[in-house]
Amino acid sequence: MEYLDFELPIKELEDQLKKCIELGKESGIDINSACKEIEKKIENTKHQIYDNLTPWQTVQLSRHPSRPYSLDYCNAITDNTFIELHGDRNYGDDKAMVGGLGRIDGKTFMIIGQQKGKNTKERQYRRFGMPNPDGYRKALRLMRVAEKFNIPILTLIDTPGAYPGLDAEERGQGEAIAYNIAQMCQIKVPIICVVIGEGASGGALGIGVGNKVYMMENTWYSVISPESCSSILFRSWEYKEVAAENLRLTPKNSLELGIIDGIIKEPLGGAHYNPQETFISLKNQVLEAYTELSKMSPDELVEHRQNKFIDMGVFNG
Structure with missing residues (x-):
């Protein structure tokens, strides 16, 4: 430990x-x-x-190297049925974005998530969970497959942001994320999103437009990381704790602001202290959300999802 x-x-x-x-x-x-x-x-x-916990300590706990990652959830909450699907059918197969089919209590879901690594070699292989444009295009391809066969979608968000490399920008990182957001607003099957670790910036939103959005208890969700916010405002990372406090990035803050629909309880100390208990909590919340959403028609799901995000924030006409 x-x-x-x-x-x-x-x-x-x-x-x-x-x-x-x-x-x-x-x-x-x-x-x-x-x-x-x-x-x-x-x-x-x-x-x-x-x-x-302070907001900065919550950020630290969300990055704990022993926390379960997306593939851990995929294998744990499905009935030993998870089959990973690969490629965006355009450029390549982004290892930072994983997805595939699996049955949860007998119901087939399309599960998509950002994947970090458990050791140095794997972290480099997965680019620390920071997807390229082809990762977001792969995610959207899988969502369209799910829509075609009337399969609900579960997304697992855990990224410090989309990959900031030159090659990612050359292949249209911003466009890929923006296009995903627009298309997810129109998909006619239930979409359930869960922040299982870090939920940073457009990298999280690229798979984060759902009818139901939840956060694990020791995670964060914000337009920018505390370190990046501190470096922009103060030209130094020294004020990251101040930034974390003011960004209001904790699950409690997000629930109060109406950004998420609920907080999934973790074992005392974090998900890594008892992964099995964590998997059960997430699984139960996903099934509860699906039971509610399955009663809606395709058009109602689209309207519900769009209104959910339109209603966020304050508008002065």
Whole structure:
């Protein structure tokens, strides 16, 4: 288990617990009461830390290297049926964007998400979850396949932003994202979106236009990352915590602003502490949302989705 800076008090207590257990085994002395006391301290410390996270700490937790990624969810919430589909039929197969078909409790879904890597080699292979234009075009191709066969769509958002490289700009990064947003407003099947990690900028919106939009408890959703915001406004990353506070990027902020429809609970400490519990929570929320959306006609789904985003924000006529 890797620990973030603000989690170090938990690490110290867990190290003490391990030593306590080892000492009991080596000496043959009953020290259960001492171990239980440390366990209570660990639980209390976790509540003190995780029940009072700052926005910047939430951002850090969303990036925890042990958090589940899109393919983990795809394989865990489907009935051992996930089949990945590849290519945009135009340029190539973007490894930062994954998608395919899978059955969730017997119902077929088209699942699309940004995929990060679990080690250095895989992170480079996946470009840290930052898709190229062909990634967004692949996502849209899969959405159109889903629409053709009346299959609901589930998107899993986890990206620090679309890939900012020169080759991405040459192939029309901005156009690809904008076109996805416009087309997702017109797709005639249910679309459910879940932010499972980072939800940054147009990179997130490129697969984020849904009838229902949810955030996992320890994630963030914003037009820009705190570091980038700090570097633009203050010419330095030193003010990233201030930026995180003012961007109002936490799930609670997004729910209050009407940007999302709900927050999916995570285990105490984050999704990585108990991935199986996290998978069940997300799966149940997706099925609940689908049950509601399945009662709408295709035209009602389109109208519902468009009105949802039109109603966001304040307009002065």
